[in-house]
Amino acid sequence: MSEHIVSKKLYFVIFGALMVLTVLTVWVATIDLGSEKLNTVVALAIAVTKAVLVVLYFMHVRYSSRLTWVVVAGGFLWLIIMVGLTMSDYLTRGFLTYPR
Numbered sequence: 001m002s003e004h005i006v007s008k009k010l011y012f013v014i015f016g017a018l019m020v021l022t023v024l025t026v027w028v029a030t031i032d033l034g035s036e037k038l039n040t041v042v043a044l045a046i047a048v049t050k051a052v053l054v055v056l057y058f059m060h061v062r063y064s065s066r067l068t069w070v071v072v073a074g075g076f077l078w079l080i081i082m083v084g085l086t087m088s089d090y091l092t093r094g095f096l097t098y099p100r
Contacts, residue, residue, distance in 0.1 A: 004063035014057045021050050037091055044083065 025046045033039050056062040061072050 004060070006057070006060075006063075010057070014053055018050055018053060021046050021053075040090070041087075044087075 025043055028039060028042050028046070033042060055072060061068055
């Protein structure tokens, strides 16, 4: 099985993108987007973007076999299910009122 050679320039570009996304995450945490829940959704979207970059380039999935792609896709599908269930609980907590 032949290995794909990736240039150092690409690694530095991906690293730079990860640093920019990290700064963007910190910046979004300091501003009010109208709702605390919207800040959480934006922060999670940035985190998923960073995770995809790490998986594709630093874990070499981009140049791997189809079987590796299927396993990674299954992992991301499971992640989407878990985040969806978590967000469905988190976003509906304000709708319930409890008597005192």
